[in-house]
Amino acid sequence: DVKVTQSSRYLVKRTGEKVFLECVQDMDHENMFWYRQDPGLGLRLIYFSYDVKMKEKGDIPEGYSVSREKKERFSLILESASTNQTSMYLCASSLGSSGTDTQYFGPGTRLTVL
Amino acid sequence: GENVEQHPSTLSVQEGDSAVIKCTYSDSASNYFPWYKQELGKRPQLIIDIRSNVGEKKDQRIAVTLNKTAKHFSLHITETQPEDSAVYFCAATRDSGYSTLTFGKGTMLLVSP
Numbered sequence: 353d354v355k356v357t358q359s360s361r362y363l364v365k366r367t368g369e370k371v372f373l374e375c376v377q378d379m380d381h382e383n384m385f386w387y388r389q390d391p392g393l394g395l396r397l398i399y400f401s402y403d404v405k406m407k408e409k410g411d412i413p414e415g416y417s418v419s420r421e422k423k424e425r426f427s428l429i430l431e432s433a434s435t436n437q438t439s440m441y442l443c444a445s446s447l448g449s450s451g452t453d454t455q456y457f458g459p460g461t462r463l464t465v466l
Numbered sequence: 467g468e469n470v471e472q473h474p475s476t477l478s479v480q481e482g483d484s485a486v487i488k489c490t491y492s493d494s495a496s497n498y499f500p501w502y503k504q505e506l507g508k509r510p511q512l513i514i515d516i517r518s519n520v521g522e523k524k525d526q527r528i529a530v531t532l533n534k535t536a537k538h539f540s541l542h543i544t545e546t547q548p549e550d551s552a553v554y555f556c557a558a559t560r561d562s563g564y565s566t567l568t569f570g571k572g573t574m575l576l577v578s579p
């Protein structure tokens with residue numbers, strides 16, 4: 353069974369803080385993704401990575417950066433958190449680089465920025 | 467890029483009824499269409515998918531149909547049960563290297579006993 357874990361289920365931060373969200377997968381997957389989920393807006397892709405140290409912008413990368421130093425770990429970084437970044441953040445991974453590979457999601461991190 | 471529209475945003479049915487969720491896509495090159503189900507408080511999970519060389523695919527009570535000409539695809543759930551209550555997301559992508567899924571905005575399905 354693929355297991356994707358995220359460092360926190362709930363996180364509360366203050367405006368301007370630097371925030372790190374961690375994601376780890378244990379199935380040697382090539383691709384990893386960060387999505388943001390907001391009511392009525394669905395799942396929006398922030399960044400993805402198809403290999404170690406590689407990263408690609410998704411649809412809404414502004415205000416975010418990512419890091420992938422090891423194959424199993426993909427971090428999302430909010431350099432200076434703002435209230436409009438309050439959201440549910442979902443990490444996912446897939447076996448290969450094809451968009452048709454099944455994505456396995458983590459449990460999500462609900463981030464509140466005050 | 468790809469744009470996926472999903473309707474309705476909410477759908478309420480009685481247990482035993484059928485439910486249909488529809489999606490349209492804009493990129494005629496898209497050829498893979500998965501559906502993910504997210505139960506309340508849980509993570510999204512793939513429930514069924516279809517490729518453009520197939521017009522319909524069934525798995526027990528769920529089926530997906532694809533109309534490439536009209537660029538739309540639909541999820542059909544028959545004999546709905548309370549455990550079908552969830553948010554359903556459709557998505558589309560091309561089957562090519564480094565492609566990503568574009569998701570619809572989701573449909574909240576509520577099945578009343």
